[in-house]
Amino acid sequence: MNSFGSRILRLGGHPITLTLFLFAILPLALPLIGGHISLATEILIMSIFGLAFNLLLGYTGLTSFGHAAYLGLGAYGFALCELYLTKRVWFVPILSGILLAGIIAFLVGFVISKKRGIYYSLLTLAIGQLFYFIAFRWNEVTGGETGLTGLVRPSFRIPGLFLLDLSNATLFYYFVLLTLLVTMAILRRIVNSPFGAVLQIIKQNETRARYLGYNTFWYKCACFTISGLFSGLAGVLYAMFTYCAFADYLYWVNSGDVVMMTLIGGGLTSFFGPLAGAAIFIVAKNFFSSVTQHWQIFMGIIFVIFILAFPEGFFGILRKQKLFRPKTTSG
Amino acid sequence: MLSHFLNHLFNGMVLGLLLTVIALGFSLVLGVMEVVNFAHGVLFAVGAYLAFTLVKLVGFWWALLISPILVAILGMILESGLIKRIYSLNALYGLLLTFSIAMGLEGLIKLIWGPMGYSIPAPPFAAGFIDLGFMVYSKYRLMQGVLALLLILALWLFLEKTTYGAVIKAGTISTEMVMALGKNLPRLRTFVFGMGSFLAGIAGVLTAPMWGIRPGIGTEAMMPALVVVVVGGMGSLYGSIIAGQMVGIVTGLTVMFYPRLSDLMMYVLMLVVFLARPRGLMGTKSILEE
Numbered sequence: 001m002n003s004f005g006s007r008i009l010r011l012g013g014h015p016i017t018l019t020l021f022l023f024a025i026l027p028l029a030l031p032l033i034g035g036h037i038s039l040a041t042e043i044l045i046m047s048i049f050g051l052a053f054n055l056l057l058g059y060t061g062l063t064s065f066g067h068a069a070y071l072g073l074g075a076y077g078f079a080l081c082e083l084y085l086t087k088r089v090w091f092v093p094i095l096s097g098i099l100l101a102g103i104i105a106f107l108v109g110f111v112i113s114k115k116r117g118i119y120y121s122l123l124t125l126a127i128g129q130l131f132y133f134i135a136f137r138w139n140e141v142t143g144g145e146t147g148l149t150g151l152v153r154p155s156f157r158i159p160g161l162f163l164l165d166l167s168n169a170t171l172f173y174y175f176v177l178l179t180l181l182v183t184m185a186i187l188r189r190i191v192n193s194p195f196g197a198v199l200q201i202i203k204q205n206e207t208r209a210r211y212l213g214y215n216t217f218w219y220k221c222a223c224f225t226i227s228g229l230f231s232g233l234a235g236v237l238y239a240m241f242t243y244c245a246f247a248d249y250l251y252w253v254n255s256g257d258v259v260m261m262t263l264i265g266g267g268l269t270s271f272f273g274p275l276a277g278a279a280i281f282i283v284a285k286n287f288f289s290s291v292t293q294h295w296q297i298f299m300g301i302i303f304v305i306f307i308l309a310f311p312e313g314f315f316g317i318l319r320k321q322k323l324f325r326p327k328t329t330s331g
Numbered sequence: 332m333l334s335h336f337l338n339h340l341f342n343g344m345v346l347g348l349l350l351t352v353i354a355l356g357f358s359l360v361l362g363v364m365e366v367v368n369f370a371h372g373v374l375f376a377v378g379a380y381l382a383f384t385l386v387k388l389v390g391f392w393w394a395l396l397i398s399p400i401l402v403a404i405l406g407m408i409l410e411s412g413l414i415k416r417i418y419s420l421n422a423l424y425g426l427l428l429t430f431s432i433a434m435g436l437e438g439l440i441k442l443i444w445g446p447m448g449y450s451i452p453a454p455p456f457a458a459g460f461i462d463l464g465f466m467v468y469s470k471y472r473l474m475q476g477v478l479a480l481l482l483i484l485a486l487w488l489f490l491e492k493t494t495y496g497a498v499i500k501a502g503t504i505s506t507e508m509v510m511a512l513g514k515n516l517p518r519l520r521t522f523v524f525g526m527g528s529f530l531a532g533i534a535g536v537l538t539a540p541m542w543g544i545r546p547g548i549g550t551e552a553m554m555p556a557l558v559v560v561v562v563g564g565m566g567s568l569y570g571s572i573i574a575g576q577m578v579g580i581v582t583g584l585t586v587m588f589y590p591r592l593s594d595l596m597m598y599v600l601m602l603v604v605f606l607a608r609p610r611g612l613m614g615t616k617s618i619l620e621e
Contacts (some may be wrong), residue, residue, distance in 0.1 A: 057423075121367060126557060130602070260430065317376050
């Protein structure tokens, strides 16, 4: 319909260029519309989380409903390392956050990967709650209800040359953007690899994948671990973003939010769905909670309408309008 | 010491019965509609809040009756207006739709009753304690336990001894077959959703004096019920009863020995059961695993 719009979108060529361009200029554009850069930062972090989650949901067809746990574990891994081990070497707390989430995700994946369907959702949900309660009750380590506060964002310095202090909001934004790009590149590589192809077979028909000789258990377990690692990365960034780690990050309602983000973006059919979804979700939430204290009602109604009217999500609408034609992930 | 122990054991058993009531409503909907009903918890909360208002107007017993009926009507409206539209889609959509509905209803609760919580006194006739001979026990909890037990019994009678109950049970096995036999499937689904909502609502009314009410109570009540369903095995009434007792007793005794772990232990129990019996205690292979 809109040939100019579609030409622009095609001109962007590879969607990554388009995304990069959009997000790179966002800090300049935001003040004009009264937004704040922290909003954009939050969108980026949740995009990483959504992409990590979508590896499971969109590509392998596994609905984890306890994914907030791995985001939270990443945040705690980062916070605990900063508070008890070291914050001098910038990458150590970041790595410990990612690793904590990854290791736990591997263990959980090992336990649940024989399952699928609704059972899989319920189990991941309940296991996620297990970690929430550990974080909530283990006061000595996790700070319990008050959480861990007083974290610092790392600063990169090469003596005499330069100093990048991430406590600057704009610098932190670009740091997160860079991380998002690296994440996208890696995840895209994974889903386009032979490994990713097997995941997509599992999504379509696990039994058939098994008959083809693939050990689906290990593929599912590996997928869960990778997803956990990147969720942990998002958690690390989130802990840096808020300067604290709370048990609330692990609460199951947040797991629901990421499923929602992925779905309204169209993650089931598009690699980039979670980005659009995170943007829509966070902007909507911020908008409604700044307008009214009863934002939940509006969010609820909007999502109900969205799910019923556009089950294919944001990218589904675009595709129907022939504006955008990403590679589909489902056959 | 012994009476102390018995007290906690009884608390656990009563809690278990209430969790079974919540879980049965949840698993009926899951069984017949294959929808993970995340609105179940918020319907529980609506029941508790309605009763909070109704008790002042019509007294405890009427509130106990009217409030769940209103919740059931709300549930049936939600089902026939919204939820029925996604049965043909991936199970994920049901899960997200009910999640959104829960979000909206929780907002509505905050709008109507305010964001803060209330503690609710037990009705006057059930306040205080009763001497059971071997121990002194809270009258209200005893009443809760008896009512929950009666409710489970009534549900069992309905499902096992009536024709319509048999149709519902058949619906959990194959909805197509039920439809092929000429039953009105849409009406059956609405009815089952109403019944599930009724159970959530009445459990909400009964637990309100024990837990107090606050807008988040629904999301908090969801999880233990879900654990009961997973431990008991999906689609099994007996499984839910046994699992409810296990979860309740484990929680009750942890409260006595190490209160900090009280809300954690049920998840540990769940993992242990799951590792030993992947389909839960009484679960059988079902379409839900696809």
